[in-house]
Amino acid sequence: SPRVLRRTQPLPPAIPPASFVHSISATPKEKRMMPSSTPKTTDESSSPTTPPPLQISSRTLHTLDPCVILMKQIVSQHASRWKNDPHWIFSLAQGVVHWRPPQSAYDALSRAVQANLSNSDSDDHPDDGRSEHIHTYCPDEGYPPLLDALKRKLQSENGLSDPHVMVTSGANQAYVNCVLTFLDERGNDLPSNEERISKCVVFEPYYFNHVMAVQSSRGGQNCGGMACRSKDNDVESTTGEAEGLLVGPTKRGVPDLDWLRSKLEQYQSTDGATSSSSSSSSSSQPTGNAIRMVTLVNPGNPTGVALPHSFLKEISELTKQYGVWLVVDNTYEHFDVDGRNAIEGNDGPAFPCVDEEHVVNIFSFSKGYAMAGFRVGYIALSSRASSSIDGGRGMGTAAYEEMLKVQDTIAICVSRLSQMAALGALEAGREWVLERVRSLEVGRKVILEAMEPLEEIIGGNGAMYVMGKLPDGVNDQDFASSLVEKYGVAVIPGSFCGYPGWIRVCYSNLPPDDCKLAAARLKEGILKLTSTS
Numbered sequence: 001s002p003r004v005l006r007r008t009q010p011l012p013p014a015i016p017p018a019s020f021v022h023s024i025s026a027t028p029k030e031k032r033m034m035p036s037s038t039p040k041t042t043d044e045s046s047s048p049t050t051p052p053p054l055q056i057s058s059r060t061l062h063t064l065d066p067c068v069i070l071m072k073q074i075v076s077q078h079a080s081r082w083k084n085d086p087h088w089i090f091s092l093a094q095g096v097v098h099w100r101p102p103q104s105a106y107d108a109l110s111r112a113v114q115a116n117l118s119n120s121d122s123d124d125h126p127d128d129g130r131s132e133h134i135h136t137y138c139p140d141e142g143y144p145p146l147l148d149a150l151k152r153k154l155q156s157e158n159g160l161s162d163p164h165v166m167v168t169s170g171a172n173q174a175y176v177n178c179v180l181t182f183l184d185e186r187g188n189d190l191p192s193n194e195e196r197i198s199k200c201v202v203f204e205p206y207y208f209n210h211v212m213a214v215q216s217s218r219g220g221q222n223c224g225g226m227a228c229r230s231k232d233n234d235v236e237s238t239t240g241e242a243e244g245l246l247v248g249p250t251k252r253g254v255p256d257l258d259w260l261r262s263k264l265e266q267y268q269s270t271d272g273a274t275s276s277s278s279s280s281s282s283s284s285q286p287t288g289n290a291i292r293m294v295t296l297v298n299p300g301n302p303t304g305v306a307l308p309h310s311f312l313k314e315i316s317e318l319t320k321q322y323g324v325w326l327v328v329d330n331t332y333e334h335f336d337v338d339g340r341n342a343i344e345g346n347d348g349p350a351f352p353c354v355d356e357e358h359v360v361n362i363f364s365f366s367k368g369y370a371m372a373g374f375r376v377g378y379i380a381l382s383s384r385a386s387s388s389i390d391g392g393r394g395m396g397t398a399a400y401e402e403m404l405k406v407q408d409t410i411a412i413c414v415s416r417l418s419q420m421a422a423l424g425a426l427e428a429g430r431e432w433v434l435e436r437v438r439s440l441e442v443g444r445k446v447i448l449e450a451m452e453p454l455e456e457i458i459g460g461n462g463a464m465y466v467m468g469k470l471p472d473g474v475n476d477q478d479f480a481s482s483l484v485e486k487y488g489v490a491v492i493p494g495s496f497c498g499y500p501g502w503i504r505v506c507y508s509n510l511p512p513d514d515c516k517l518a519a520a521r522l523k524e525g526i527l528k529l530t531s532t533s
Helices: 029-033 042-046 067-077 103-117 144-158 170-182 208-218 257-266 309-321 395-410 416-428 430-438 441-450 476-487 512-531
Strands: 164-168 199-203 227-229 235-237 245-248 268-270 286-289 291-297 325-329 359-364 377-381 456-459 465-469 502-506
Touching (some): 103 416, 170 395, 199 208, 208 245, 257 309, 291 309, 377 395, 441 465
Antiparallel strands (some): 164 377, 359 377, 456 465, 465 502
């Protein structure tokens, strides 16, 4: 039977414990935005000066609610039940690590602050962005010493040769930069009577913030509850072509390239028409594609699946063939548990990325280096010259130059202090991160064991996640709420990731001993809550 992707509504109001500093209104967004229904007096209703109601963007209204905040609301509803438990409620929900940043990051912070406490106005680098004054702007693209270090890292650890690098406020901003740089309100290579916007492909189960970025800026109600699954396993939208999102299927967490190929062919523009248009002919020449970018997360969030490098090469060649950007989110590059992304028989980079003109690689300090609160991510774009555009700059260079407009609009630059801390973290090196990632093996095994009663499990070999399928008829959001209430464990419902009927479990946010206790609660909850379905 068709699966309906329902837009998640916030839960009823709850008073969060003091530890939760974030909260959102629990009233559904559409209702919050409606004008007041309070009756007006005769004088008010007839007054020509009565202003119309203020409006909120319909795209924002149809953007998914932040699922981590929704989970915190679920936890807060049941917090009082667990307040006397020494372990309180175990979180296996948000994707964070249990360790702290390396000491070298704090040392860099300390040096920067101490140097600025002197209140000296002298500066050895007044014009090149290398100033040590932490209260000043730095260049939009980033703090030059950090950029230099990142280019060396990208060459040695990822096999990217002299890329353009831009430091962003986390990997999420890096992705938003790509969305705003690559996607149009409508395809500029389409005829004027084609009222369509250019499209972005994501694969389900998807990373919710990627979907939210496209929904809020380019539209995408097909991921927000306005769609159903059709016989050909595609996602259809009730709003026709006015959508920025195409959601593709996966096979056990691996994107379906046959589906992608069919969509790239369908949306190929040939001499002013798409391939699906009746006006196109076999002799028409490709002029563009309504699909502008394809999104991949490797290792996968929420799937927990690490993709082999051969797959990356294959999807790179496919997108290159159709003139489409491939945006690869490598946030979990240090969490390739089985080394699947390594190139077999090659002693090259630790985590090789595809170095092509049309490929954009995104990275983050939030996971491996445990610096989520510092908000430091970065984008790498190809700098190789080509004949793609006038002057032979190459499209990677052109995209980088245009993306600086987006960067300057959103953030101008990342906090100089955060960038100095990130530079310090790099001194600890990749092995510092991998040593801590290896400590997750205990948690990974006990979580996989706890989820064995479920009929299907995917992931566990990449990132920090495992997904499990609940029995038919079990609502994943109800299950997650009951799991918190009765067993003191929080997980992410799969419907928050476009995968209703599943749950996502994170095994990295608790130290090994606590993760064992959480796994025991999780297993008990799965056995009892699913046996009554």
